[in-house]
Amino acid sequence: MAKKEEMQGLTVKKEKDFSEWYSQIIQKAELAEHSSVSGCIVLRPNAFQVWEQIKQIFDKKIKKTGHKNAYFPMLIPEKLLEKEKEHIQGFSPEVAWVTQTGETKLNERLALRPTSESIMYESFSKWIRSHRDLPLLLNQWCNIVRWEFKHPKPFLRTREFLWQEGHTVHETKKEAWNETLNILKEYEDLMKNYLALPIISGMKTNAEKFAGADTTTAVETLMPDGKALQLGTSHFLGQNFSKAFEIKFLNEKSEEKFAWQTSWGISTRLIGAVIMMHGDDKGLVLPPKIAFNKIVIVPIIFEDSKTKIVKKAKELEKKLKKFNPLLDDREEYSAGWKFNEWELKGIPVRIEIGPKDMEKEAVMVVRRDTGEKKQVKIKELEKTLDRELEQMQKELYKKAHKFLDKNVAEAANSSDFQKAIKNGKMVHCFFCEDEKCEKKIKEETGATNRVIPFNQKESQGKCGYCESKAERKSFFAKSY
């Protein structure tokens, strides 16, 4: 058992070796595991639970605004996938193909969906006849396969992942554009107020947009290793797909028109973002709003008071039901071992109850993020927990935001720019929006344009790389 205790915690500091820290936390907090198919991971319950929380939060949001869930086949015939030219060009190198069933060779290869535009829009074209059928607001929670050859990283880049893909169809350009932005706002809210992730948001350049979209908008953040991570995207598809898939409707004047569309998604990569941003040298730190078990109760067991203490702990478990408490009354582990275990697994608040606390009708409340410990009367416990959890949620965001602010650098010229990227910063500067300059930046620094924010105040400046005239600022960084 001594050996097990030694093995229990992380053996490397987040600041010292970020990559090894990430591997250890994933293994030791039992979040994920590599499978025997390279690039595909097992989402273990501790991680899947976070995804279930995110699903619940976002599903509620979109249902409130009239979206409905559906499920479309995972297999897409090759011909169908090819209908929108830019789209297939973007995805074809990454498609996994089913070519046989049993011992029979198929006549046409079937793609595992890399995204569902083509299979969905084939149906949409049959369903939509009149303006009365619009808007169509659908969403699907499903698995996706993209056979990427970049280095896989659990959650952030895997060949199969889980996501949500929304697909909407509208009468007018304006409505579709509003939908694109409304969803972007919902994503912003999800990241900031639930995942406690500070974000940058805006539109993508042409070079970085989704294959087949008119405009891609995105929410991103910066990871502790200086790489940007795309958290969610909302695409304004214009009429590109409605023309390829013949999604037409009769308007009120009985004129036939092509519809306007959007698509948008977030994926299990969000779990990776949360681990990286909030985790510390003791393990995972879960923002309370996405932690299923918000507290763990650990009775401090001595031989003479065991029965009483465990009984009290069980009473507390019942009383605090709304926090989905874990009760760790295992006798074969020491209290210290349990503290380490639940810190490793990121439970937001620990409640310790020992004989001395019990005499005072009190417990010890310990916060995961700060380690702060205080004695709280049992009758005030629920209120205190509400407050502490809310406080923790806010402070995690604040801390992460401070990190982002500290790591965004300005740049007036290519030398500034290069230095900043080299030092693991994100660059925020005026950008000429010339594709050649964008390509040069990528070649010379490894950074790409992350987003061009909306509603910028200044409108005159010089490109932070080539120094030519520029009208809008952009964010640049290396990225996952």
Add this chain to the structure above:
Amino acid sequence: MAKKEEMQGLTVKKEKDFSEWYSQIIQKAELAEHSSVSGCIVLRPNAFQVWEQIKQIFDKKIKKTGHKNAYFPMLIPEKLLEKEKEHIQGFSPEVAWVTQTGETKLNERLALRPTSESIMYESFSKWIRSHRDLPLLLNQWCNIVRWEFKHPKPFLRTREFLWQEGHTVHETKKEAWNETLNILKEYEDLMKNYLALPIISGMKTNAEKFAGADTTTAVETLMPDGKALQLGTSHFLGQNFSKAFEIKFLNEKSEEKFAWQTSWGISTRLIGAVIMMHGDDKGLVLPPKIAFNKIVIVPIIFEDSKTKIVKKAKELEKKLKKFNPLLDDREEYSAGWKFNEWELKGIPVRIEIGPKDMEKEAVMVVRRDTGEKKQVKIKELEKTLDRELEQMQKELYKKAHKFLDKNVAEAANSSDFQKAIKNGKMVHCFFCEDEKCEKKIKEETGATNRVIPFNQKESQGKCGYCESKAERKSFFAKSY
């Protein structure tokens, strides 16, 4: 518009042409649609909503008993799938294989999961070391691909479907057997008390059991066309897989033992069962407990009282929020058209509100299953709805149970047996449990053994087919 109204309803009676009725209800109630991949369907929101309700109900049940959700990769290397011999023999003719990614041929074929025993148990063997790691109680909600060549039927038999698969690991045989039966009981409760489906349940014969199981238990029902439908299965796997995948643990005496396992599942086929069992000549009938929108409010709009009536309808919508009401205040459709539409789509209760009702501070309440219509004071509405929905839930079950009872026949010999099956009945009779007799029954009548019920009272009789000595009764029927 006249034309549209004519097209709206079902044009065939359930009793006259069951198969065409099923096709029409699926299309006209917008439940599903064939896709361009043969045997794969689109689950449209009206059907997916039912699946979401079932998921929510069952997920809550299993979480209460300590099960946790996880997600394992969809792709399984061929070698891994082959580890348990009976298992692969059962599934290999139906496996869809990925052989290429992009333009690259893979070294080893990857199966789309036909079920996840092999990929999960590879991980289990790494996670489980000690009796302290047991029981392991996992579940996964996911998509499954089985390339069957029988005639596909929406929901009941499709090449891709959605399901839940539970997989548990235990120290002792007894614990695993108890888990098998506990889950069977949860399935029974789900079918009877939520889906309003009458059931038979028990164990499968060797010929009918799951490939790789020691014992398969199942819950089944009888469809209106005289075919049995398997609704859910719970398998006692014994040590078959733990030996093939080396799932071993050290017990309290530090002896190495192979673990005992179970697996169990229900799928989107349940949606088909509900449609078939409860639907009528007007369309879908949804049991209230699995209907997301339990009521629809239809204001009866006349030009002079329009504003008032719609305002009142909106007030009701707010007041009745807990029933997730639909409000149909579209002006371009007549009240009659709307009634047909929501009957077609199976909304359990319709509330009509017209000027005369309003004068009396009342509404008309119409039940979908009986067509019964009554005036109810608004102040009593919530209570009345609670009662009517509960009543409807019970009566649907009763009605379906009557149907089952009426269609179960006894048999004392092969001639009785053959006649009953020919007449679309399910046979309940003593069975010798001889594999040869079972095979003969299948060849001569097309019927298979559905289940051997547990806890039978009588224990002596003669086989209802071959007339030799028998100890237990069985159910036989043709099946989907």
